[in-house]
Amino acid sequence: MEIQDMPQASTAASSIFKDEKFGNDGAEVVAPESEADIADILRKANKDGKKVAIISGGTKRGYGGLKNDYDILLSLSQYKGVVEHTAGDMTVTVRPGTTIKELQDFLREFDQMASIDPAWPEQATIGGVIAANESGPKRMKYGSARDLVIGLRVVYPDGTVIRTGGKVVKNVAGYDMNKLFIGSMGTLGVITEITMKLRPLPKCESLVKLFVSKEQLQDLKTFVVKIQDSMIEPATLEMVNPALSKKLFNRDTYTLLAAFEDVENSVRYQEQWIKDNKPEGMAMDVSSETEATAFWNAFSKIAPNSLTDYESNRTRAVVKIGSKNMNVFEWLAEAETLQKANLLTIEMHGGLGHGITNAICTGVESEVKQAIVRLRYRAEDKKGYAIVKHLPYTLRHEIDVWGHKPAYFFLFEGIKKKNDPNNTLNHQRFVGGI
């Protein structure tokens, strides 16, 4: 396992409020410890016409937002912990400031997990992950936040507390209001409790890596189609470009990451299937269980976030591209075209089973900007999108991080107006300046 130059997150929580690089700051910082306090703060701010930004772990300050300062920065980092966990029901209710790692550590004691693998589990909190609809490579098997969340408690800007969904795993009573808040970037309400359905920890896991030269890419593509058409069930099929392979494995190749999570016999069978069916001459490596866990932990820290990105001489951006599964190969090719020695590096990985590609662009500002524009142009041309999940504040005024507004934008405006008529919450953080 060769993980090189992995950035480490700052542990000094207070420092997140000091720099101005990412905006989304607040003149006054409040860190309530109860839902009632959260409701009071919102009610008052809403009445007084004050603008409130929401923060929790502080990893996503570079994700959208056209304001440097809000009147109030509402931190949920102190509102944390598991509220309820019934092992037999396989559900958990948790407060938003709980980090992903804290939640997973708690559940591991019961051989259970929240089946979501977003970046930076030590810093990112469940509230932020749900609000930003963050996901990781294993969503191919387990789905994303919208498939896991079964209930929420939400404080509306006027202080009203609303429950959505419930505590049962199947529920169609009324509108599926959970969906409204997942990925809404805190623009509709403050999430104060999240109830999720859980899965048993897989009894066995393994990671198969295929190292692929540029010349072998076409063979790999054929092989991926074969995998998809087979009956094996990978938890992920993530393609990694050479720049990222270099960082992760010290290899200048493309890499296919195929993870398997099931009972042991099934995992061994699927490893063998890959071995027996992979194109000739393709290097393969199988990680042991502990290596696989360590790898995914390191993988979760490859992208910059607003706690770690303090570089001043290079601009860093993370672009999330949504496309059809098999288009991932096109984004890999595009990254090669865009990269320029000493001016722009693109570390890219994309899921062949879920259609989400992440491009971590690092370089001189003009090149990074150009890369974003180009990736977006190509993605939108294929009915997809490219949004920028991490970008310094000043650049967010130059580039619309959300891309073009859809034809049905008026529905977004209508929803925002009904929930937050005074634009109290996270104003201008979301699509079209909502």
Next chain:
Amino acid sequence: MFRSRKKKQTRKDVHVAQLEAIVGPTEILYEKEDLLSYDCDGFTVHKAMPKAVVFPKNTEEVAAIVRYCSVHDLPFLARGAGTGLSGGAIPLNGEVIISLGKMRNLLSVDYENRQAVVQPGFVNLKLTNSISSKGYYYAPDPSSQYVCTIGGNVAENAGGAHCLKYGVTTNHILGLEVVLPNGEVIEISDGGIPDSPGYDLMGLLTGSEGTLGIVTKITVRILKNPQGKQTVLAYFDNVEDGSRAVSGIISAGIVPAALEMMDKTAIEGVEAGAYPVGHPKDIDALLLIEVDGIKAGIDEQIEEILAVCKSRNVREVKVAESEEERGKWWANRKTGFGAMGAISPDYLVQDGVIPRSKLPEVLKRISEISKESGLRIANIFHAGDGNLHPLILFDSRVPGETEKALEAGTACLKACADVGGSITGEHGVGIEKKEEMRFIFTDEELEAQTRIREVFNPDDLLNKGKLFPTPSRCMDVKKVVKDTVAAK
């Protein structure tokens, strides 16, 4: 022939004539005798007559009909196969029914990207049948899947026996084309691409019971058939042992594809129905458990399930020896509701959901409700995800018994709500459970939902009077106050 047409035309009102101009004379019904079969859906307790039924052939016609209705203040609603069990397609306000039954094509299948595009009137099971030769299937499998449509499944966020492992409809919808209540056509996640930037309108529309828009094209996820599949049938001498076996299987870290349960009365019904299996008559409960996935991994899970059942005093437990045997067990289960007709003139099916761990407690309460009402209640349910289907057996010819059955149904839902559950897991609220929404939601929570409806459906012409209880006094007053403040 010519004469009768002419006669019809003279009786047609102006709206019917205009709608006929949109869809053509063969694609509209407006005579009373033709409309009779549209006065209810699978929820037969309540009936009402539509103004007309139109059968558009494409999105443009749907949009034109909707625009016409919207401009002329005509209430309207969409209807698929009419199998809904909560009355969502009943024309309470003399609606124009827009039947999507003639928009029933499979538009495309993209195996590489694992998606298919269908029209709303396409029958659920037909999708699986159309792609099975390539080894693919569509996961949501409501019991009515041989006739219900995917458009209706989206409206109701339909479930099925296999959603324990694979999720319900909302987890399998990738894109929607929607005609909004003003006639505007929008495409959400065109191309079936995930995480479309913006609020998750697709998630909101799925399960909105036809009150936010009319879906005219659906992109769904298709899955590769599992490599292996094994089905277990377990007989228990008491329900409590059966319930504890359910918890035991889940706690063992197994995610079965399906985990179904039937109690004694239900077994009596299915054995008298069209697909008897020969279940012993004197058992108290049976479990039908299915595990699927990689063949190499299934045996050890089956062993574990057998061990759990044995440790919970199972009388007999067996693994299906052939696909025929498995098919027989499932046909017996999937036709369970209808089979109640063999032991009772009428039945009412409920659809509560509870946390799995509360199963013994709630089953006990349901048996008390049965005693209190004097009506037999059969239980057929998705035990794995806590979705109960109490079937209340009654005879509508006996005066007062229908009311008694409805009351018993409500009591069952109350029992579910009281343990932190929900009033519906897959059948929807419709008109049937409108008032029961108050068991689980406060006025503020209901208002938060109706505010969303106002964004999509501001004039409330689309499927009016469904899903939400009649506003309480308190809410009316609040709204008046709000409106007055807004006016100032």
